[in-house]
Amino acid sequence: MGNSFRIGEVAERSGVSIDTLRYYERRNLLPAAPRTPGGYRIFNSETIDRVLFIKQAQDLGFSLDEIGSLLSTNGSSECRRVRDLLDAKLTELDTRLKSMHEFHDKLTRYLAECEEELKRHPDSAECPVVVEIAHAERT
Amino acid sequence: MGNSFRIGEVAERSGVSIDTLRYYERRNLLPAAPRTPGGYRIFNSETIDRVLFIKQAQDLGFSLDEIGSLLSTNGSSECRRVRDLLDAKLTELDTRLKSMHEFHDKLTRYLAECEEELKRHPDSAECPVVVEIAHAERT
DNA sequence: TTACACCCTAGACCTAACTCCAGGGTCAAG
């Protein structure tokens, strides 16, 4: 009861659709759920956490295949392989974070110019940002 | 000459395929290039910068539609609209950066546990990380 | 004036990650 859910509840609580849950099971991102005699899947709350983890990783640019390799609990999973995977992911993440910061700074500069122009010529239709992005100066 | 390129050169210099360049033109992410009498497109170096900008933004999770609205130089582009768009993008970017950092920390913790375990039991097949991710603790 | 790399268009095809559908079964409440 307290820790037993049908697919619709899991979907609602984890913010994905029922179809997506079944799709994840097919892709082995979720273990095959046990069934009721009638064939209904029975999930527990760990499934919900797991789905949230998948969504978070995905949101940060990891593909389902990559997430799958991080999650693969299959018998032969040994520590060293997981360590190496994590190491690689962290390096990737660092790179992404760095260019994210750069892009953030670039947009901030654009925004400042925009405000500047609006202050100086409130009715201007010629946005310096448009011109600049169109000509895409190198950062 | 110095600032005039055929599509193949632009592709090579900006790291995308020829098809992608034509596709971007169709999607109006690039202005319709002028043509030679025979119909060949003629690009200048600003196109290359622009493609690099698109790729950068895309890499950070912006869709081509979003990038398009940022780049739209169409007649009626007025400063205020661009300012608002930029503002929204920056907020988004901040959110993404924040959860990226959190995810980074989470992976770092996993990695530390992994190393720990390897140091303690060099031949261990039971990775604590696998267990933990499988059970997806909430961060 | 031909050889050969390069370019053109329209439109079909591809991959990832879903999303929908038909046709049918399950189950708790009344």
Place this chain on the structure above:
DNA sequence: CTTGACCCTGGAGTTAGGTCTAGGGTGTAA
């Protein structure tokens, strides 16, 4: 023991962002 909400499977369809193909023209160096 029926009703209505919910679940099942297999397979087709969708969207974003390209990528490929057929059939044909261009440009320039030898």
